[in-house]
Amino acid sequence: MTPASLERRADLQAALLRVAQQDREALRIVYTMTSAKLHGVCLRICIDRGAAEDVLQNVYLKVWQRAGSFDPARASAIAWLCAIARNAAIDWRRSQRYEDPLPADLAETLVDDDADPSAALAQDSERAQIFRCLDELEPVRASAIRAGFYQGLSYPEIAEAMDKPVGTVKSWIRRGLMQLKECLSREQ
Amino acid sequence: MSSDAMPDRSAMAAELALGLLEGAERAEALRLMLADPDFAAEVEAWRGRLAPLYDGFAETSAPAGLMDRIDSLIDAELAAERPSPVVAHLPARSGGNGWKIATLAMSAVAAVLALALVLPGPAVEQTLPANPAMAVAQLTGPIDGLLLTARYDSRTSEMLVRVEGMPVTDTEPELWIVPKDGQPRRLGRLMRGGVTRIEIPEGHRKFIDPLSNLILTMEPKTLPDPDKPSAPTVAQGRLQRI
Secondary structure, three states: OOHHHHHHHHHHHHHHHHHOOOOHHHHHHHHHHHHHHHHHHHHHHHOOHHHHHHHHHHHHHHHHHHHHHOOOOOOOHHHHHHHHHHHHHHHHHHHOOOOOOOOOOHHHHHOOOOOOHHHHHOOOHHHHHHHHHHHHOOHHHHHHHHHHHHHOOOHHHHHHHHOOOHHHHHHHHHHHHHHHHHHHHHHO | OOOOOOOHHHHHHHHHHHOOOOHHHHHHHHHHHHHOHHHHHHHHHHHHHHHHHHHHOOOOOOOOOHHHHHHHHHHHHHHHHOOOHHHHOOOOOOHHHHHHHHHHOOOOHHHHHHHHOOOOOHHHHOOOOOOOOEEEEEEEOOOOOOEEEEEEEOOOOEEEEEEEOOOOOOOEEEEEEEOOOOOOEEEEEOOOOEEEEEEOOHHHHHHOOOOOEEEEEEEOOOOOOOOOOOOOEEEEEEOEEO
């Protein structure tokens, strides 16, 4: 990690800890530092721009309410924030059930192996490991795992988008995750 | 599933962390998180493993003006929940009513401040501002929907703890305070829902300060060691004086 990114990380953590003390100015700082990232998370999963905006708004209200439970020893500030955004976006998606068909282009985005375009942005080798390990997997397994993580899809949704039985997709993902775990422990 | 490369439970931990589970499967996984410390640790380990993947979400500028809207929402929430002096002078209510009102406003610690003023006790007869000898905390953790709200009143040395969203488990919720020395001190067992009233032991009262965290662990029915948690933290929150 570069000194600049370390400094940024420390600044974000400090601001989030101040939000826990109900510091409104600190919430603005957290927003300025992270809203583009969290908007990206919400938009990727919700797809719908208006929904992503609503979810993002609620994410920062949750941050305001829950910052007291942020523990720097357990997660980085950005991971903690991204997790709130991802969970909120997934909750929205799943509340939209699903007489609506999946978007027509979903299958294409599923097999887009550029789904992690910022692998190069993984700032240090430890963080970059998981991208290397994903690249080692069979492409269908990696695609299915990426679809779960980046698009917030459930097993049936991934199966539908990949046009495979749910059992097949489940097996791909479980085997892929096992390989991922082995790869990560090997490289540590 | 024997054909899979991972034991079912490990797979479920990974699937929960990845967000693949829905409905009954997800409920079962959340229940296990509270009941089984090993499973909870495995889910946490998977969340840690997957966290670098967040780098893969592209940044997209947020809509202009959104932060101002968020600010307005927080302002509106606080204004709606701030008690008028008339409310502050209402006769004492029963504790049950007070908490029923409290649930309407549980979304911000500042709201709890407001509610502290309408809750029963000698303070009801006092005028604003708030008694400084109050402290509040909200506890959350990896279990979606699990929320604890604690309010401590130094005049009575009592802590009221409201529990919402606790899945059914074989284990029991146990509340601890962790002061700045990092050593947890036991406060007591909580009911799985509703409000538990805990009298804080005299030796622990000095720990009620803004450097302390409250943590929740899920313990066996017979606590293995009353001096330290035997299970991982499932929810936590920092105390704040109000």
